[in-house]
Amino acid sequence: MASSLRTKFRIATTVLGARGFWDALAGRVLWQPVLNPLPSEERATGEEGRRSRGDGSQRLRGALHVHTCTYSDGAGTIEEVMDAAKAAGVDFVLLTDHNTMRPKTDGLEERYAGQTPFLIVGDEITVKGGAFLLALDMPADFEFAPGQDPQVAIDAILAAGGLPLVSLPDDMKHPWDAWDATGCAGLEALNLSTVAREHINLLSLAWLLPLWKLKGELAVLRAICTRPDASLASWDRLLAQGKKQIGLGALDAHALMKIGKKKHPIPSYENSFRAVTTHVLTLSPPFPLSPDNGKREGEQIRAVHEAIRAGHCYFAYDCLGEIGLDFSASPPPLSHPKGLLLGERGKGGERAILGDDAPLGSTLTATGPKTALLRLYRAGEGIVAAGKGSLSYVADKPGAYRIEAYLVGAQRGPLFVGARPWAFTNPIYVIPLS
Numbered sequence: 001m002a003s004s005l006r007t008k009f010r011i012a013t014t015v016l017g018a019r020g021f022w023d024a025l026a027g028r029v030l031w032q033p034v035l036n037p038l039p040s041e042e043r044a045t046g047e048e049g050r051r052s053r054g055d056g057s058q059r060l061r062g063a064l065h066v067h068t069c070t071y072s073d074g075a076g077t078i079e080e081v082m083d084a085a086k087a088a089g090v091d092f093v094l095l096t097d098h099n100t101m102r103p104k105t106d107g108l109e110e111r112y113a114g115q116t117p118f119l120i121v122g123d124e125i126t127v128k129g130g131a132f133l134l135a136l137d138m139p140a141d142f143e144f145a146p147g148q149d150p151q152v153a154i155d156a157i158l159a160a161g162g163l164p165l166v167s168l169p170d171d172m173k174h175p176w177d178a179w180d181a182t183g184c185a186g187l188e189a190l191n192l193s194t195v196a197r198e199h200i201n202l203l204s205l206a207w208l209l210p211l212w213k214l215k216g217e218l219a220v221l222r223a224i225c226t227r228p229d230a231s232l233a234s235w236d237r238l239l240a241q242g243k244k245q246i247g248l249g250a251l252d253a254h255a256l257m258k259i260g261k262k263k264h265p266i267p268s269y270e271n272s273f274r275a276v277t278t279h280v281l282t283l284s285p286p287f288p289l290s291p292d293n294g295k296r297e298g299e300q301i302r303a304v305h306e307a308i309r310a311g312h313c314y315f316a317y318d319c320l321g322e323i324g325l326d327f328s329a330s331p332p333p334l335s336h337p338k339g340l341l342l343g344e345r346g347k348g349g350e351r352a353i354l355g356d357d358a359p360l361g362s363t364l365t366a367t368g369p370k371t372a373l374l375r376l377y378r379a380g381e382g383i384v385a386a387g388k389g390s391l392s393y394v395a396d397k398p399g400a401y402r403i404e405a406y407l408v409g410a411q412r413g414p415l416f417v418g419a420r421p422w423a424f425t426n427p428i429y430v431i432p433l434s
């Protein structure tokens with residue numbers, strides 16, 4: 001009862017509060033018209049352009065945290081979800097129906113193996129108080145009674161060899177408050193449903209409804225692309241404690257929205273998949289794909305799980321521009337021998353990529369589209385910002401360094417006009433040499 005009252009109060013304060021209104025006024029009504037789309041030459045050139053990364057790795061775009069009507073409370077069947085994913089051009093879908101691994105035992109991963117998009121089955125577990133945990137890379141026979149203590153759920157996922165991540169960490173309806181629980185591997189640092197709940201309210205509808213009528217649903221999703229301040233703050237707080245934490249961009253896609261007592265089929269799966277994806281950098285390329293290549297069955301899924309576990313990923317509002325973002329670290333020239341062995345790929349002093357360790361003194365380099373403003377954060381503290389899609393910084397202190405990229409409408413001297421938050425990398429963990 002207390003929790004339900006708290007939820008109602010939280011929703012009421014958001015609806016009546018000024019955030020949506022002022023954001024709308026200051027952020028998007030003014031800036032939206034001046035936002036330039038990415039120049040065509042900077043767009044990815046088809047599937048191969050998106051995947052080739054020059055260093056043998058591949059970048060796959062995944063729609064994470066999706067529900068179906070077959071296994072839980074989504075609006076669409078698995079076929080409808082996969083058709084929407086194909087139309088949106090994503091490489092894989094991570095299904096997370098509530099408290100079930102049945103899609104896996106029913107053979108759905110095998111059905112889509114070797115195809116684009118392919119399917120990965122995960123689980124979303126309800127814990128005591130109504131919050132949620134994502135359970136990834138789980139065995140098919142995993143069973144867990146919902147509604148238990150968060151720590152019990154995390155321990156059960158870990159004992160099964162899976163990856164527990166906080167789902168909807170700062171959602172107004174389902175916030176996570178067990179931050180002192182141990183063993184969680186990370187969190188959804190961006191969740192489209194949370195962003196939508198924050199920004200679609202009675203005040204903002206005054207301009208979102210006309211926008212929807214005039215330009216369609218995807219334009220509304222573009223309009224609410226904002227920095228997920230609360231979730232990023234939770235992530236930074238954990239990083240500042242010296243924890244390695246994976247950040248993901250997720251959807252909680254149901255293709256259903258409850259307005260009053262009626263449920264409406266918005267936003268569609270396809271538009272959700274176009275709006276936010278997690279870009280996963282796989283070091284053992286699972287492509288090219290071939291439907292009849294039986295040997296590769298399961299290989300793509302393994303590659304994605306390995307990459308997520310290593311934090312080799314970033315997440316982005318793809319509806320603002322689908323293009324690559326690089327973040328890497330080169331060790332200092334006279335690095336301590338130990339420094340050359342750090343990180344997943346640190347053999348022989350190779351550059352580290354996002355998610356890896358790098359020795360103190362490494363040069364951090366970020367590269368994005370020319371229209372990007374890049375900001376470097378160390379555990380939540382803004383360190384440096386650079387325009388024109390290029391940033392370089394010598395890491396002089398240990399810590400978790402991550403990049404936020406903003407697409408800029410125009411640059412006038414030191415002013416960036418119409419900057420929209422676009423992409424967020426996982427950190428590179430700069431560690432002392434001793």
Ligand SMILES: [Zn+2]
Binds near residue numbers: 253
């Ligand atoms: Zn969900």
